[in-house]
Amino acid sequence: MNKISDNRAWWLVLPVFLLVAFSALIPLMTVVNYSVQDIFGPGQAYYVGTEWFKEVLTDQRLRDSLIRQFAFSGAVLAIQIPLGIGVALMMPKSGVKGSLCLILVAIPLLIPWNVVGTIWQIFARGDIGLFGWAINQMGMDYNYTGDTLDAWLTVLLMDVWHWTPLVALLCYSGLRAIPEAFYQAAEIDRASKWAVFRYIQLPRLKSVLIIAVLLRFMDSFMIYIEPFVLTGGGPGSSTTFLSQTLTTMAIGQFDLGRAAAFSLIYFLIVLLISWLFFTAITHADKEK
Amino acid sequence: MAEIQLKAMAHSYIENPTGPDDYAIRQLDHVWHKGGAYALLGPSGCGKSTMLNIISGLVQPSEGDVLFDGKRVNELSPRDRNIAQVFQFPVIYDSMTVYENLAFPLKNNKVPAAKIKTRVHEIAEVLEIEDKLHKKAKNLTADEKQKVSMGRGLVREDVSAILFDEPLTVIDPQLKWKLRRKLKQIHEQFDITMVYVTHDQLEASTFADRIAVMYDGQVVQFGTPTELFEAPNHTFVGYFIGSPGMNIIEVERCAGGVRFDSTDLPLDAWQADILGRMKSNNIKVGIRPEFIEISHVATDDTYEAEVRDVEDLGTYKIVTVKLGEQVMKVRQSEEFDASIGSHIHLSFPKQWLMLYVDEFLVQGQQS
Structure with missing residues (x-):
């Protein structure tokens, strides 16, 4: 076949180019623009090169908040993924019970973020909140506004409550997609429950789990509203995660250059980790 | 067993x-x-x-x-x-290799490792998939997958x-x-x-x-x-x-046998006897295409029929004939030759003429 060479065809790419430009490139370039300048006011901007980046990378406050962020995201994944799979496995396969379970499980997903924060802020209070009160009644000293560990556990519990259903729903749909024949074959082959899970269900959940892990990682890494409403980042700065640090910097202190440089680094971290994770998984797939 | x-x-x-x-x-x-x-x-x-x-x-x-x-x-x-059961469509455990697939039922039965190895190789050899034992099962073709599926059914001895x-x-x-x-x-x-x-x-x-x-x-x-x-x-x-299946003809009772259209088929005495004692009117006779004989000359026990079609299937021919209103298939050797529309004479050897009442065969005592 003869290919016709005509460079005017490039015009056909223009709509996509414009779309991507307006949706991603231009906003991103604004941030890049801020990150290399020091702006005092309209018309008073000075080019500072990579100074902001150097400063951001050595900032102790940011480092602490980055470590907290990794700890939080790690804990979220370690709890929510197994728990979500477990919930999905326990849900009824079909019928009215199945539909009912589906709705019940999905409810937390429908609640707006700051409402979730408010719910838990009240729910976990020692004086008027059912949860906090009950824990205290059991003889445990629990106070999420004063104790670092309690604050962490409460934030984690809130996130688990809010987002495990997403993992569970994804896994549930993955489980429903496994043909009955596999279970029949496993029954014939006298496979134990564990073997069925390990060799049939888990491998077939892989693609939904990739999505679940990526979504949960990105979401938890960018968490802002819920801990902000629940603990306000405290006690001290013990539950101040990256987004909150960034917001304080950009809006509270109006430190636009530093905040922009930091935003870019933040963005690159999310991108890098997601990419690493995705290639690692798809690469493992190609072996043999 | x-x-x-x-x-x-x-x-x-x-x-x-x-x-x-x-x-x-x-x-x-x-x-x-x-x-x-x-x-x-x-x-x-x-x-x-x-x-x-x-x-x-x-x-x-x-x-x-x-x-x-x-x-x-x-x-x-x-x-x-x-x-053990092998299904219509291949069911393989796609995260495992072919070897692991075949070993799976044995492992679940706690068969010793050495025994598993010999048994898996034995079955792989029979199914000719020995060279693929260490391939991931999901990368196999549909044929090979079904072989693995069958192998899992055959691998257990007990x-x-x-x-x-x-x-x-x-x-x-x-x-x-x-x-x-x-x-x-x-x-x-x-x-x-x-x-x-x-x-x-x-x-x-x-x-x-x-x-x-x-x-x-x-x-x-x-x-x-x-x-x-x-x-x-x-x-x-x-x-x-x-192939083709038996010629099955709906008939009704008549003296000494059965009839369809204007054709009378005499029955053996024992067949007529049993038929006489049965009440049902759902009567059919059947004869295999292989057992109908064709000749070009009429005799007492032949029936004239018209050739409607001749199919040459390479090693034999299937002749479609019409007797009265009834269309039948007859299997003939390659040498058979008749033009469409010509008239030939059929005979139905009695031992191959089956009588069915209510769809089930009427059987004699000694047969």
Whole structure:
């Protein structure tokens, strides 16, 4: 076949180019623009090169908040993924019970973020909140506004409550997609429950789990509203995660250059980790 | 290994079946003997897969008993019945290699590792997939996957029976023949009870010693391939076995025999005798295309018919003839020659003329 060479065809790419430009490139370039300048006011901007980046990378406050962020995201994944799979496995396969379970499980997903924060802020209070009160009644000293560990556990519990259903729903749909024949074959082959899970269900959940892990990682890494409403980042700065640090910097202190440089680094971290994770998984797939 | 007996067994997928039409399998008694190679033959939807799943325990019959060596196993799951089953479409564990797939049933049975190794290699050799043992199972072709699937059914030595549910559907024709022979060999070698479900009569007769033909939820005949061919017990068996199937003609009673249109067919005395004692008016006669004789000259016991079509199938010819209003097929050798529209003379040898009342064969005492 003869290919016709005509460079005017490039015009056909223009709509996509414009779309991507307006949706991603231009906003991103604004941030890049801020990150290399020091702006005092309209018309008073000075080019500072990579100074902001150097400063951001050595900032102790940011480092602490980055470590907290990794700890939080790690804990979220370690709890929510197994728990979500477990919930999905326990849900009824079909019928009215199945539909009912589906709705019940999905409810937390429908609640707006700051409402979730408010719910838990009240729910976990020692004086008027059912949860906090009950824990205290059991003889445990629990106070999420004063104790670092309690604050962490409460934030984690809130996130688990809010987002495990997403993992569970994804896994549930993955489980429903496994043909009955596999279970029949496993029954014939006298496979134990564990073997069925390990060799049939888990491998077939892989693609939904990739999505679940990526979504949960990105979401938890960018968490802002819920801990902000629940603990306000405290006690001290013990539950101040990256987004909150960034917001304080950009809006509270109006430190636009530093905040922009930091935003870019933040963005690159999310991108890098997601990419690493995705290639690692798809690469493992190609072996043999 | 076990003798499998179905006792007054019936199955319906409907909760409260009211008539025979509600049953996937109508009440039947059947015995699969120890070490036999059987085929379960029938068209789609006749209940043969249901029957197989009832034997394996994937489905529980709604009535009657399933007995293994005389012991009732209705409530036992497939794992407790210790049965192997190969499905129509390949089921492989795709995260495992071929070796791990084949070893899986053995591992679940806690077979020692050394034994697993020899057994897996043995089966892989039989199925000719030895070179693929360490490949990931999901990268195989459909053929190879089905072989792995079959291998998993064959790998256990101690099973009560191995059941095959149309296992060669996805396999291409050349390999099909080879695998069928392989199964037969495995059967002879290990002497395991095997039940093979298929809708292909050739597949059934090359694999099995005895074939159960199912139709509309009933086993209408259980016999050797020769018995099915020579004395079909039911008009359906006549129609389904053979290619083309039996010529089946609706007839009515007349003196000394039966008639259709203006043709009188005399019957043997014993046939006429039995017919005389039966009340039903659903009477048919059947004769295989292979057994009708054609001659170009008329005699006393021939019937004149018109040639409608001659199909040359390479090694034989199928002649379509019209006798009265009745169209029949006749199988003739390659030498047969007649132009379409010409008239020839048919004769029906009495020993091959079968009489059916209410679709079932009328059998003599001594035959």
